[in-house]
Amino acid sequence: MNRELEQRYRLLHGSDREAARAELERIAASGKEVVIVSACLLGVRCRFDGKDKQDDPAVARVAGEAELLPLCPEVLAGFGVPRPAITLAADGRTATDDRGQDVSAQLDAGAGLAEKFAALAGATRALLKERSPSCGSSQVHGPDGLRDGEGRFTARLRKRGLPVVSEK
Ligand code: SF4
Structure with missing residues (x-):
């Protein structure tokens, strides 16, 4: 991940919400398409x-050439890193x-805050990490193992009409 993206991730996931808002406004004003990417996929x-x-x-x-919006809903939720693994029921x-x-x-x-950030940045679609209880788009880890379904962040974005795909 380049320095600019790393700085962007830090601003968006830090404690200074005004700095995060300013960065989101800057992204929205870029004039480029904005694509949400699960931060872990960016490194x-x-x-x-x-x-x-x-x-x-x-x-x-x-x-491609879009402006990237690196988000981790579980860090935004305040779970920290590392954290206990989470499963999502049916x-x-x-x-x-x-x-x-x-x-x-x-x-x-955390999914709600990530959704708000996505809206402020003017994001139009997303590339999210498959199987996560937040980011999964066709499979998630459930209490009894992998199952078909979507994570909380994905569900919120789709409800807004944003297309979500995985890295698979
Ligand atoms: S898949 Fe997990 S670690 Fe990666 S961005 Fe989503 S919530 Fe964060």
Whole structure:
């Protein structure tokens, strides 16, 4: 990930919400198409296990010359890195971490903040990491293993009419 994108990720996920808002307005004013990308696909080590899932070919294929909006709904939710792994039940809302704690409200709050950021930046589509309880677009980790379904952030974006694809 280049320095500019890294700086953008930091601004958007830091504690200074005014700085985040200013960055989102700057992105919206760029005049370019804005594409949301799961931050872990860009090389940010924001996954539950402290690792990334950098996938430059997928980003190049899907986002091309667009302005990139790197977002991690679970960091925005305040879960931290590393964090307990989370599964999403078949109802698409009930989220439980691997300590058995119900984290549904917190997971959804992060998805809601990411959705707000996407709207402020004028994003029109998204490339999100498959299988995540936040970002999955056709499969997610459920309590009994992988299942068909979508994550909380994906569901919110689709409800707004934004197309979401995965890196697969
Ligand atoms: S919540 Fe999304 S962006 Fe964050 S680590 Fe999980 S898949 Fe990546």
